[in-house]
Structure formats: C-alpha cells, structure tokens
Amino acid sequence: MKEALLVAGVGKRFGKVQALREINFAVGEGELFGLIGADGAGKTTLIRILVTLLLADEGRSELLGLDVVGSYRELRQRIGYMPGKFSLYPDLSVEENLRFFASVFGTTVEKNYELIREIYSQLEPFKTRRAGKLSGGMKQKLALSCALVHRPEVLFLDEPTTGVDAVSRQEFWQMLGRLREQGMTILVSTPYMDEAVLCDRIAFMQEGRILAIDTPAGITTLFPKPLFAIRASETGRLLSVLRSSSHAASVYAFGSALHYTDNRPSVSADELLASLHAQGFSELSVSVIQPGIEDTFIALMEEKQGAAHE
C-alpha cells in the first residue's frame, strides 16, 4: 500500500511539558486510522503538526509525499481538518458557512456537492439557521461538511464525537465508513475505546507517547494474561473483595461485570468460582473472555506507568 502519511521521530515540547515524544507511524492511502487516547495524551498536538498549523521540535512528517513544513501551502489545499472545538462562524447560517469555506478553497459547494450530499442533506431543512443555534449533532455534521467541501485527499478529524450521544456517534462513524469506501484517507482521534474497532488500524496514545499500533484485532493480542469476566449479585462488594485479594493482578468494572486478571500462572475459572462462593457470593458466574480494546489499553497504560500508582 502506498503511504499517504509518514511520521518519523516527531517530538514537541510546551515549556516544561513534553507533549509528544518519538512519534513514528505511517498511514496508507485509503486507510481509516484512529488515534485513541484520553485528554492530554497529545492527540491534538500531533494532528495540529500534521495539518501544518504547528511546528514540531523534532522529527519530520510527510503528507502525500510532501514535507508538512516545506510544502504547507500546497498541502493545505489538499487536506481537510475538523478541529475538536467547534470552529465555524456561529453568526453565519448553515449555508453561509458552507459557501464561505468553499470560497476560501477556491471552489463552490455545487462542484463537490456529491461528496457531502448525504451529510449535508440532513442539514438542508435548517440551512438558514445560524450555526450557533444548531444542536450538537447538527453542528458536527456541518463541521464535517465544511471540512469536505474542497474534496480533500486526506481528512483529519480531532475528536469529532466527544460529548456526542451514542446514537449520533454511531451515525457519524457510518458516514466515515462511506467516505473511506470512496477512497479517502482518514485520520481520526477519539477518547472512546468502542470506536477503535471501527478503524482499520489504531494507535494507542498516552502521555505523549504511542503505546502500540496495530489493527483492532491485533492490538488485543498484546493483552498479557488470561482475562476473566466475573459477575455476582453484589457488584460493589465483589469489587472490594477482589481488589483486596493478594492474587489479584487487576480488577476493573466493565458495565455489569468485573474484568479480572490473576497473578497466579494457571488459575481456572472454576477455582475462582469456588473461592468466591466460599466468601458468600450468590448468582456468581466466572468465565474466560477475549480481552477488548479497552482492556488492552488499560493493561498497556499500567505496564507503562509501572508501580507509580497506588
């Protein structure tokens, strides 16, 4: 696969804070690539370097075969960027915003309408409404339309779904899937682990570093231990009993279950069940499960932080 983006040894410091260190990765043409991490992980800084808005202190990045520093003028015409903060003009109407962004890129809405039709058609009934008066979901659709109006070759989306409800998030990802089918290269950042599975490949970011890069399925193979899902009638007590057990390596709540790893090399689900049963738990179930993206992220995060936490 041809590379659309190449990042080599990128680092960035703001005063005493090392925002990014030794970032290396490549994104293939037509790939949907996800940067997964919490606030402060460095996702926005990295994206702003790649969209030519911020200079890195170290390393170099190539986009579409061009250096992001030397060729920033040309690149700005060829990429689309949807920032994390709503950055459209609140006092302009939906339609005026779109026309404005089209004209800035020297094109017209009509020329590239096909690309944005599906997204923009949902906004058309409100095209005279001022952008500042739109609901969260509609703002997000307008921002995406404006980022696409010049038909970019690479699209950068910085946390497009933060603060958006589960239903709108699902719809947004369906839109991204269709853009990808049309061959667009997409780099998207998100703090939501459940969105990671929708990417072709993902990079986990934490404290300015990349912890791992792989396909969503591949990354979960990095999970170091057998993982158990444990349920019982009293989840709260189960949590504190398991946490205080000397055998527990990790205990985390995942919805209605607890995800547990044990520091004994070969403990079975039946043994865990028996020992919890002896401690008076009822409606118990213990099963070995496949670790998910979030399990793996937590494991890699803790590995990195070592014993620094209590």
Place this chain on the structure above:
Amino acid sequence: MSELVIHTDKLTKRFGDFVAVDALSLSISGGEIFGFLGANGAGKTTAIRMLTALLAPTSGSATVAGFDLYTGSEGIKRNIGYMSQRFSLYDDLTVRENIRFFAGIYGLTTQAIKEKSRQLLETLKLVEVADVRLASLPLGWKQKLAFSVAILHEPKIVFLDEPTGGVDPVTRRRFWDMIYEASGRGLTIFVTTHYMDEAEYCDRLCIMVDGRVAALNRPEAMKQHFSAESMNDVFIQLARPGRME
C-alpha cells in the same frame, strides 16, 4: 426506603412552541445513584437546569433537597452540588485557591474554609501540590478535586454532568469509585454520561427521548425488558431521534 431527595410531578418546560421537557415525573431517594441519559437535544440539560433552580419551569411541581422549586430556589442552591466536565475548577488558580473560592461561594465561614481545606488536602493527598496551579496537575487529580469541591458544603445531592468525558479508562473507573463511596455515605448522585458501560453502574436509569421519559428502571430490568445484551443496545433502540411516536 429513605426520604426522597428529588421529587418532580409533571415538570414541564416550553420554549415558545417547543416542549423541551414534557411532564417529567421522578422520585429519587437519598443515597441513590441515578443515571440520566438521552441523546443530544433530548432535554437533559433543560431538566438539570430546572432541578438546580437555574431555570423556572413552565408548569408542574418539584421539590429538590426538601425545597420547593418555585419558592425555595435559594435553599436548593445551598443544598446541591454541581460538577461538569467543561466547568468545574479554575486552571489559573492553585489547588488551595480553588478550594477557598468554591467554599466561599457556597457560603462557608472563614474558619470552616480553613478546616475543610486542610482536611481535603490531606484526604486527597494533595498537600504537596496545594500551591501549584491547577493547569499543571494530571487530569485524574483535577477530577478528584472537582468532585470533592462540588460536595464540600455537604449537599444532599450532587449533579454530575458528563463528569468523565475525555478521560482515560483507568481515571474514569477511579472516578466511579469515588461516586460509590459518596453514595455509600448517603449522598444522592444524579449523573449524565455518554458512556453506556457507566450507565450500568447506576442504581436506576432514566432515558429521555424528545423531552419525555422513555424508560425508567434499574439497568438489569431495562436490559431484560428490551431483550438487550448491554445498555448500549437499549439506548440505541430507544434514543434514535424521531423514533418514538
């Protein structure tokens, strides 16, 4: 069952022709962790603004922390806490200044502020960074502090509006530990979230669709009722806008 901390009867808010909250009836008891869910625009924020006495209802009645919504708004404000992801603490103030500022806002005496600050810095293990500006602290610490500050004046109920947005998965779970602990001490928690796994940690859930209560129950009962594997499935079934007749 302990006393009701929130009780609303057909609470309604209209903006012109638009009914943002339509006849909301809820009863929430002391110590309950109550999850308040809904799509963007479903009326959650409007409902919370009414319950925190920031917005007058159009019709219906409610008592919050024992005070009537129409006549006791000052009493309500003194007996509730509020924390959101977007607005909680001031980054440019130090840890100690933030505590003092919010304690002052909630009307604590100088002596009480001194005592509370000392206690809080010790329990949160923040003594060493007490005079550091908040901006340079890790997110997890800020969150702990924001929550503690929101309940510094010992309210009966705390409203948490998307408290865990954008937080890493470990910090998010530590935050829920704090919620459990506070609820164990009898504090009522009213929480909104877009993380559906967190919905499962609540005692009861209310899902709002188009200003109305579409479902109100314990998470397990809700999953059973909708034959869903997870709360995410329930939410997607219910909350798709325009789905409800």
